[in-house]
Amino acid sequence: MAMRAFRWLSLLAAISILTLSSLAFVPESHGNACENCHKDPIFRLHNHKLYSYYQDWLTSPHSAAGLSCDQCHGGDPSTDDMTAAHKGIYSTSDPKSRIFYKNQPQTCGTCHAEVTRSFTESKHFQSLTVYDELAPNCSTCHRAMNRKPYYHDIVDATCRSCHKRDMLNSVSERAEEILRRLNIAKGYLGWTTLYYDMKGWPEQTKQTVAGLSSKYHGIVAKGHSFDLADSDRTSAELLSELLLIFDSAWKECQRKQECKKLSAQKDATP
Numbered sequence: 521m522a523m524r525a526f527r528w529l530s531l532l533a534a535i536s537i538l539t540l541s542s543l544a545f546v547p548e549s550h551g552n553a554c555e556n557c558h559k560d561p562i563f564r565l566h567n568h569k570l571y572s573y574y575q576d577w578l579t580s581p582h583s584a585a586g587l588s589c590d591q592c593h594g595g596d597p598s599t600d601d602m603t604a605a606h607k608g609i610y611s612t613s614d615p616k617s618r619i620f621y622k623n624q625p626q627t628c629g630t631c632h633a634e635v636t637r638s639f640t641e642s643k644h645f646q647s648l649t650v651y652d653e654l655a656p657n658c659s660t661c662h663r664a665m666n667r668k669p670y671y672h673d674i675v676d677a678t679c680r681s682c683h684k685r686d687m688l689n690s691v692s693e694r695a696e697e698i699l700r701r702l703n704i705a706k707g708y709l710g711w712t713t714l715y716y717d718m719k720g721w722p723e724q725t726k727q728t729v730a731g732l733s734s735k736y737h738g739i740v741a742k743g744h745s746f747d748l749a750d751s752d753r754t755s756a757e758l759l760s761e762l763l764l765i766f767d768s769a770w771k772e773c774q775r776k777q778e779c780k781k782l783s784a785q786k787d788a789t790p
């Protein structure tokens with residue numbers, strides 16, 4: 521059972537992303553002269569950096585959510601004139617830029633308020649803003665346009681590069697274990713949601729799953745304060761609560777031979 525369940529979980533990862541979005545607050549965007557000009561394929565040849573930032577944006581959850589460039593960079597998206605459009609946009613290394621490393625939490629925080637509130641409680645944020653020390657900010661872990669990061673890559677590319685003097689490697693090991701649990705939790709939530717979307721939700725189950733889904737997002741947001749003891753405890757609790765729900769749904773699905781139907785439906789989704 522376990523093997524098949526895991527095959528399902530990986531198959532459904534893409535779907536769970538759709539159903540589990542964290543519902544960030546999004547102010548309205550006006551026009552997209554930025555995109556119209558920046559998408560010009562000529563940049564592939566003439567200015568490769570522009571080209572690659574645009575490609576990153578195209579495949580990011582932000583583009584999927586309909587965000588435009590100016591919502592992070594500022595500028596005027598209603599004009600085709602480059603100079604006018606770039607008014608208020610500075611190079612990343614300029615402290616006036618909205619994406620200068622110290623300004624990023626504020627910029628991202630207009631939409632990701634809960635995550636950012638936790639982040640400002642962390643030693644990372646203090647090191648960054650008060651002591652001017654090398655510490656990660658939002659784009660260190662999520663990259664510029666925030667392609668969806670896979671947790672294992674985040675730990676390898678970030679935590680391990682700074683916390684390696686820690687002899688037991690305990691920060692990175694613990695972070696990886698916590699994130700592994702959250703990733704499985706996301707898989708359980710995604711599968712359970714898909715199953716009951718197909719067959720109809722019992723009211724009680726619906727409430728329980730909605731509660732666990734917001735608990736999941738709460739734990740991820742709180743995780744940005746990097747209180748590992750707290751995340752360790754809450755992620756383990758969440759996983760065992762979700763396992764109960766998932767397990768009973770999975771058994772029901774097999775008993776009623778609905779899993780084949782679900783599989784066919786999954787293949788039909790684009």
Ligand code: HEC
Pocket residue numbers: 554555558569570573574577582587588589590591592593610611612613619624659663664665666
């Ligand atoms: C979710 C916020 C966000 C959105 C939306 C976004 N960017 Fe960015 N962008 C950033 C961040 C953060 C950086 C900082 C660079 C880094 O750390 O790699 C950046 C860097 C850049 C850079 C390099 C700037 C420099 O000074 O080197 C370019 C060019 C760029 N973005 C273009 C765009 C374009 C064009 C769009 C729309 C198609 C866009 N961005 C949408 C957040 C965003």
Ligand code: HEC
Pocket residue numbers: 553554555557558567570589590593594595596597598599600601602605606609610611612
């Ligand atoms: C008519 C074309 C055009 C429009 C419109 C335009 N850009 Fe640009 N943008 C460019 C070009 C070309 C560059 C390369 C740098 C330069 O020549 O200034 C650039 C550079 C940038 C950079 C990097 C800045 C740096 O200092 O490294 C960012 C960020 C950016 N644009 C964002 C935007 C945003 C946001 C908008 C809309 C509000 C926008 N652009 C509208 C053509 C355009």
Ligand code: HEC
Pocket residue numbers: 540541542543544545546547581582585587591592624627628629630631632658659662664666668669
């Ligand atoms: C104008 C609003 C807005 C701004 C500004 C913004 N985001 Fe987002 N972000 C969203 C929306 C909407 C989504 C997609 C829905 C969701 O997952 O909440 C999203 C998704 C994400 C995700 C993927 C979340 C997931 O479900 O796994 C990450 C990571 C992220 N944003 C980080 C950032 C970072 C870092 C910045 C600053 C550089 C930023 N965002 C700026 C609105 C915004």
Ligand code: HEC
Pocket residue numbers: 542624625628629632635636639644656657658659660661662669670671674678699702703736737738740741744
């Ligand atoms: C030290 C690394 C690190 C830093 C710094 C960081 N994050 Fe994250 N972030 C993560 C990890 C790890 C996850 C969980 C990814 C997963 O579950 O696959 C995450 C998840 C998220 C999510 C998804 C939330 C959800 O409910 O699913 C958003 C949005 C986000 N981060 C935004 C931000 C913003 C905004 C900042 C800056 C204020 C930031 N992050 C700083 C590592 C980081």
Ligand code: HEC
Pocket residue numbers: 643644647653654655656660674675678679680681682683691692695746747748
């Ligand atoms: C760019 C370097 C850098 C990266 C990347 C980084 N950290 Fe840190 N981290 C720091 C610094 C600097 C401090 C503050 C040290 C201090 O003040 O004792 C810190 C502190 C911490 C603390 C607090 C330790 C304590 O004593 O309370 C934890 C936990 C932590 N980091 C976890 C992580 C995790 C998990 C990741 C990856 C998702 C990560 N860090 C990525 C630099 C980094």
